[in-house]
Amino acid sequence: MEELIKKLGEQLDASLANIRGKEELSDFWQEFFGKKGKIADLMKNLGKVSKEERPAVGKIINEFKESAEAKYRELEKKLDAAELERRNREETIDITLPAKKQPKGSLHPITITKNEMINVFAGMGFEIFEGPEIEDDDHNFTRLNVAKNHPARDMQDTFYVAEDIILRTHTSPGQIRVMDAKKPPIKVLVPGRVFRSDSDATHSPMFHQMEGLVVDKHITLCDLQGMLDKFVQNIFGENVKTRLRPSYFPFTEPSVEVDVSCFECGGKGCGLCKHTGWIEVLGGGIVHRNVLANCGIDPEEYSGLAFGIGIERIAMLKYGINNISLLFENDLRFLRQFRD
Numbered sequence: 534m535e536e537l538i539k540k541l542g543e544q545l546d547a548s549l550a551n552i553r554g555k556e557e558l559s560d561f562w563q564e565f566f567g568k569k570g571k572i573a574d575l576m577k578n579l580g581k582v583s584k585e586e587r588p589a590v591g592k593i594i595n596e597f598k599e600s601a602e603a604k605y606r607e608l609e610k611k612l613d614a615a616e617l618e619r620r621n622r623e624e625t626i627d628i629t630l631p632a633k634k635q636p637k638g639s640l641h642p643i644t645i646t647k648n649e650m651i652n653v654f655a656g657m658g659f660e661i662f663e664g665p666e667i668e669d670d671d672h673n674f675t676r677l678n679v680a681k682n683h684p685a686r687d688m689q690d691t692f693y694v695a696e697d698i699i700l701r702t703h704t705s706p707g708q709i710r711v712m713d714a715k716k717p718p719i720k721v722l723v724p725g726r727v728f729r730s731d732s733d734a735t736h737s738p739m740f741h742q743m744e745g746l747v748v749d750k751h752i753t754l755c756d757l758q759g760m761l762d763k764f765v766q767n768i769f770g771e772n773v774k775t776r777l778r779p780s781y782f783p784f785t786e787p788s789v790e791v792d793v794s795c796f797e798c799g800g801k802g803c804g805l806c807k808h809t810g811w812i813e814v815l816g817g818g819i820v821h822r823n824v825l826a827n828c829g830i831d832p833e834e835y836s837g838l839a840f841g842i843g844i845e846r847i848a849m850l851k852y853g854i855n856n857i858s859l860l861f862e863n864d865l866r867f868l869r870q871f872r873d
Contacts, residue, residue: 538597541571545601549608558605558612565601572598639872643741643860646848647724650743653767657760659722659745664707666726670697672706676827677784692728692738700728703841704744705784708820711746712828717835719748724844734856741844748820748830748837754787757817757838761791765814768847769796776811785818785839805850812850815842 545565552558565571575594640648651661673679674686685691685702692700707723723744732738747756758775765773773796777789792813795806802808817840822832845857852871854860859867 642848642871643844647844653764654722659720662707662711662721662723663725664710666701668701668706672709673701676709677705678821678823679783690730702729703727704742707744708746717748721746737857743842745840748835752836752838765793784821784824786821788818791815815840
């Protein structure tokens, strides 16, 4: 048995000397230490030894096994260290090399403008509501006091999905949905995309609006102008003022167009304001009595103001953009100018 252990030890040392990698080391383990390995065979042969010699021989076998495992563990550590050194060498980063620049992104000018507008009105206590972009005729026209024969219903202006289903032409249907769900006092802002069959340098078939609605007792045009004064001063500058001009919208009475004093020339007259000193920015007015009644709100007790702002219009004025298509072409040369 001692001779057998000696020969096995020589085989083990020779095998260890030829191992160069983890895969060979795994094969070595199976050959000598596996359930059917050569050291396991030694333990099986222990039964052939006489009872008197069995304890001494068993001790020799255990000592040999421990010695062999120690040699295995030592070689395993060396191979692990060599593998780690190789990986470190291959994965070394030269910190003296110039770094790859990651371009910094930015918000789209429409998003920047929308967020600024929301922040101004949120500071006045407005809540945010977003209605559906696909609307029914009832919410988009009828309950907003738009007559059946009104030109806005024509196919040339409105995108029809079905006979009574359209892509909303303004965010005003949000007024109706809010007044249906909530009773006064109401103070809500409705931003979103709208769609009209119109396209030129200042118009797009798809653009963004922001509708504002306030319903309470004793609301007047003075409230509207005071609110819009604060808005334009936050967006265009402290010295900007508003001017209301009579206009017509089916859903407000009286209705007004709202101008701002030219922030480019200070009202003196320039190319931006077409030498008038004023720039048109939005429309609004006092909510029509019929619109309030259509939503179950008593027009004898409550009144309201409403206004609609084109977000692209504000962005183009604020940033000096002369063609609305620039806002939708996704030209990186254009968009990079709006980095913070």
